[in-house]
Amino acid sequence: MKLESAVKYFSPKSQKYDGTSPATGGDSLTGTDLMGAIGYCQSKAGFGMSAFLAKSGVSNDDRYRTIEQLLSYAHRTVPKLVIRAAGGKLGKCLVVL
Numbered sequence: 001m002k003l004e005s006a007v008k009y010f011s012p013k014s015q016k017y018d019g020t021s022p023a024t025g026g027d028s029l030t031g032t033d034l035m036g037a038i039g040y041c042q043s044k045a046g047f048g049m050s051a052f053l054a055k056s057g058v059s060n061d062d063r064y065r066t067i068e069q070l071l072s073y074a075h076r077t078v079p080k081l082v083i084r085a086a087g088g089k090l091g092k093c094l095v096v097l
Contacts, residue, residue, distance in 0.1 A: 007056045009034055071095065 009031050042049045047069050053062040074094045086093040 003052060004056075006034055006038060007053075007058065010058045 038049065047066070050062045050066045050069065053059060054066045071091075071094055075090075078090075078094065082093065083090060
């Protein structure tokens with residue numbers, strides 16, 4: 001299963017209200033299986049899943065989490081020359097970067 005097809009489980013377009021099962025094979029993934037797999041991926045690669053879910057527009061929390069993680073990465077890897085040049089405006093410089 002591709003990651004792009006997992007997004008449809010967050011906002012389904014239609015719901016079945018009757019008790020019939022779909023006409024697919026028994027070895028297909030259910031919504032519970034998919035959410036468990038996404039949870040496992042988030043525990044192992046949190047930034048990647050947050051960035052993907054933010055890009056696809058699933059939740060605003062993932063957007064903020066991705067921006068915070070990018071800012072913390074930029075703060076860890078910023079060259080010392082930029083820190084000296086920016087002075088007290090380092091936070092604004094990192095947002096622009």
